[in-house]
Amino acid sequence: MPLIDSKIAIELFRSISKIRIAEETIAERYGENKMRCPTHLCIGQEAVAAAIGIALRKNDFAVSTHRAHGHYLGKGGDLKAMMAEIYGKVTGCGKGRGGSMHLIDKNAGFMGSTAIVGGTIPLGVGLGLSIQLHKTDQVSCVFLGDGAVEEGVFYESMNFAVLKKLPVLFVCENNLYSVYSPLSVRQPDRRQISNMVAGIGCVTTQADGNNAPEVYDLAVKSLMKIRNGEGPVFLELFTYRWREHCGPSYDNDLGYRSKEEFESWKKRDPLVIMKNYILKNHFGTENDLDAICKSVVSEVNDAFIFAEQSPFPDKADLSGHIYSEGC
Amino acid sequence: MPLIDSKIAIELFRSISKIRIAEETIAERYGENKMRCPTHLCIGQEAVAAAIGIALRKNDFAVSTHRAHGHYLGKGGDLKAMMAEIYGKVTGCGKGRGGSMHLIDKNAGFMGSTAIVGGTIPLGVGLGLSIQLHKTDQVSCVFLGDGAVEEGVFYESMNFAVLKKLPVLFVCENNLYSVYSPLSVRQPDRRQISNMVAGIGCVTTQADGNNAPEVYDLAVKSLMKIRNGEGPVFLELFTYRWREHCGPSYDNDLGYRSKEEFESWKKRDPLVIMKNYILKNHFGTENDLDAICKSVVSEVNDAFIFAEQSPFPDKADLSGHIYSEGC
Amino acid sequence: MTRSISYAHAVNEALSQAMKQDKNVICYGLGIPDPKGVFGTSSGLQEQFGSERVFDMPTSENAMTGIAIGAALNGIRPVMTHQRLDFFLLAMDQLVNNAAKWHYMFGGASSIPITIRLILGMGWGQGPTHSQNLQSWFAHIPGLKVVMPTTPEDAKGLLLSSIFDDNPVVFLEHRWLHNQDGNVPENPSFRVPIGKAKILRAGTQITIAGMSYMNIEALRAIAYLQTLNISCELIDIRSFNPIDWNTIFNSVRKTGHLLVLDTGSETCSVAGEIIARVSMEVFSSLKAPPARLALPDIPTPTSFALTKYFYKNAKDIVAEVAKQLHFDLPHEIPELEKKCPHDVPGNWFKGPF
Amino acid sequence: MTRSISYAHAVNEALSQAMKQDKNVICYGLGIPDPKGVFGTSSGLQEQFGSERVFDMPTSENAMTGIAIGAALNGIRPVMTHQRLDFFLLAMDQLVNNAAKWHYMFGGASSIPITIRLILGMGWGQGPTHSQNLQSWFAHIPGLKVVMPTTPEDAKGLLLSSIFDDNPVVFLEHRWLHNQDGNVPENPSFRVPIGKAKILRAGTQITIAGMSYMNIEALRAIAYLQTLNISCELIDIRSFNPIDWNTIFNSVRKTGHLLVLDTGSETCSVAGEIIARVSMEVFSSLKAPPARLALPDIPTPTSFALTKYFYKNAKDIVAEVAKQLHFDLPHEIPELEKKCPHDVPGNWFKGPF
């Protein structure tokens, strides 16, 4: 049983709720056709984002993927700026240029997410290199999926991170699918991603990605090692995406995954697991948790209002910031 | 002690001699400035090329790298066409377009070598896929160096070969260097390439790459498994390049590797090891071996004469074969 | 027999007929056998031809391209598909250093009959990394063939030609064309030759050389211009390597005016190449400076509010023609207003991609 | 103070001075600290600045580019070097999908101050995969800056500008320039601005816009043409993104004639772009069709006998000028014959690369 105190437990619950409620609201309102960009929801996978985000320090770095809402919020990214970005507004974290797949909040150490599978992995390693050069005790965290592991750039990046003992935490959310493709058509039978990565020379662990306290505990221990100069750590966290790969709906009707599989994962809802953990440990009451949810709901609503009411970028904005002026 | 009969032993000796003498002659005559292309000699590494080449069947495929003379000759590639290619003549195996770094002899199953590190690895895997589709019992052999292992395309190719259980033999010549760079600046401490590859899911073995009988024996056993449908095999063979990375000279004066290291490898000359093996096993006499060398010398001389006397391509040749006419 | 089918259906039919004609044709790519079948273009193929010849793949774009090349060396004709051109940037080494050069650098000893289908995105927030149109990159590389069909008929005919061509062919499909319908011959031996442009509309006053989805906008523009008695000749360039210079030159010789439309960014574009060649080769026929309409040299923005100014449409084409032929336009042209938001191909499109 | 040093030395000096000026400048690439020091351009740097800031790397071009980008996000200014541009094809995804777009797609929140030195090969059998000149690819990508200096002075000044520019800069070095000497200011604050062309020779009758090594051939051609009383203006384009259109347009307005020289293949080249823009923007100044001299659309052959016809030189330039200005040339022009074999930069060069 991991050692999580009540404060952390409540923080985890709040973070999971926030990600869940923000994304549920996106899903609900996507049909209004005002969020006009591809959107990859992480509902079902929130425990990883919440636990890692809380385990990291604010000045630690993180980079992420197409499925980044959770990582961004978990790391402390600005919810309003994210919603405005998804709505294409000039108040968005990327002034409306990036959309859902390209999020950034440098104040929160969230250095960017992009839509090319594997594309930010070397960036996270490069951030690790910059930390080593600057001799601070920060850590760079790279979020990636099980599909990204298949990209050569993942392997090259791991090799370099291990070679230079860089302060990088790799967080691989193995949700069993890349779009509609199960692991079986992409990776060898009986492959354990974490074992393979161990072969590259990295310290690795597997854990239940739906159990936030477990992930938090693992992350804290890993971060200690990394800050100690022991080199990168790779976590393989098993979890499951509830909705379709891209877009707001459920897609179990498509038949690429079984109803049983879906149900078995849904039963292990990260939010419910977290809630039960808190209740069991008497870290809070049902009422406490309801209050948190309510406050999150109103925070999310505010963010949608902010996004809706924010202005669009105008024509002149199109050609700004193509180049940085500094030189 | 590997089980090699006298016929194979003599073949191995002949092949090693041929590669050695051909390359020594290139080195000797490079200063004439008639071989006007970058040339990467494999002197010191011939045992691998000879043993694998003989273990493979003629209709098995092979692809290789910038350092391909040995692999080409070992697989049965036409020596005259190779020399003419290095001289830039129209009788060359690539009509003078490719030079030393781009060799081909489809009659010998040598499907091509190229100068981009790692570039032919997926091609060898693709040949494996074609074999699986055609349902023949051929094998595709991929020669690669320890540097190529660092390319993402190596990893991606391995993953696919293992995923599909393709009939591919990977032959990695670990000669400790990539140009002037030792393994220590490129790969993690204590990395064993073969262990790492095992993590990807491939069957692997290490062996002494300067000992032709050992390599031959290993190759034969591996090829049996591969033809049996058991999937790819990866061999890591330790060996050493005697001369400079590119060009005809020795370069120990540069100081990137120690004289002791060089001498210790030179003492384990693959040609001498093979010779002693034959003599010890009474597979042949000194005289027999001298006779082989003489015949090889004259074969090599003939090839140089052929190359020198062949015509250059003419202006019209420049624009032929940009596109294949078939459609 | 000819019937009206969608562009996606035409691609699907070409794939299926090619696989029937030659058992060496194989078809793979991320999502090829999945329930969506790459916008329907690969639906049913795995059921028809089995999972040995039709398969999904790891997210390993570079190796999978090299694997196609290797298989091609032994007689296979792989068709590889990417849902976005942008992902294929990972494979430039294999495409350019190997596929494009193999036939030449080995003196013709081998050829590389591979087809690479790249789908281009646009609209609905595709944004900077899901919408690049890099046809000029491919056209710049000797040894590649490059086609970009506009009509369902050409989609089928050019895809069949690509698959049975012995050279590496980059086949560019614009996502906004997938749902366009058109007449397509059912005949499996139907082919459209690579390297020939097509005159989509004959005309006399200006040559418009267009490509892919921009031709759809051009057709709208031309229909309107006709009401003003302006006669435009619209050439669908279709093939970017080789380019059918004769058709373009002859048209300019006739009209004396040239406007080139490009779906990619302006600098070093295919449109620029066409203007350069026309200026060099038929200079004396030009009655006015040639013009081009391409994307500005800006990464693609995501916001609905920004893409509006980023992409070009029929109105911009009409304006360019008016400028070159020196006539005035009304301030508002209601005929040219799109019936749906600018970032979707039709009202039926509701995202997410 | 100014003294005459080689181009390679100028590059080396720029790197060393940049690292001295800013401890955030780091320098890596295959062979950077090795005994040959990438043709001498990186010699001594590791000794001077230590192995934390100057290091070799694994053969992992794509990741190492992304690592540069990531480091740049936290204030590092990485200079990455590749001994051949061709190897960098493995890194197009990181360059184009990340580096080029990062600043724009995040609304200016971050910038990517990286410099990528790419060395271009030529001669002595460099062949199809060791000699590509893909400047037009880079120029086509919004968000990149692209420079290709000709003189040692510009090599130093543009490299310093590139390193201290906050954007990703592709810095293209032609191998045949490394040994050319020229006057270079010693001052570490010396800079040559990115985006400005340079008039290498003023003239009146024809504008020759050249780049990199082709300028050396152009200077030989111009010296000869001067003996015929033909006055050429030679512009070193130098910067391909942005391109200094004003300098080019003004020159063409003056001369009425344009010849563009390119070290890359013809179709969709930078040369084509320049001809296109000139034709569009200063059409009425052109007294004759513009021309270009680039490589034919053929993969680079290796054989000495084939490269002779593949590469362009001073004789070809003279012939193009004569054609455009309508004058006759003698059959033989001994002044234009090179004093060494065509495939080496000088007799001192004996291979192997």
Ligand SMILES: Cc1ncc(C[n+]2csc(CCOP(=O)(O)OP(=O)(O)O)c2C)c(N)n1
């Ligand atoms: C290089 C590249 N190839 C393909 C895609 C298409 N694509 C988008 S998301 C995705 C799935 C990736 O799977 P995984 O890494 O497991 O992340 P998940 O979606 O499961 O979170 C794919 C293949 C892409 N965006 N980039």
Ligand SMILES: Cc1ncc(C[n+]2csc(CCOP(=O)(O)OP(=O)(O)O)c2C)c(N)n1
């Ligand atoms: C993609 C790429 N990067 C770099 C190079 C330069 N290069 C040529 S050979 C070589 C060494 C490769 O080392 P290894 O694979 O061990 O082969 P070896 O030379 O030792 O036989 C390098 C780095 C290249 N040709 N291609």
Ligand SMILES: [Mg+2]
């Ligand atoms: Mg996944």
Ligand SMILES: [Mg+2]
């Ligand atoms: Mg090596």
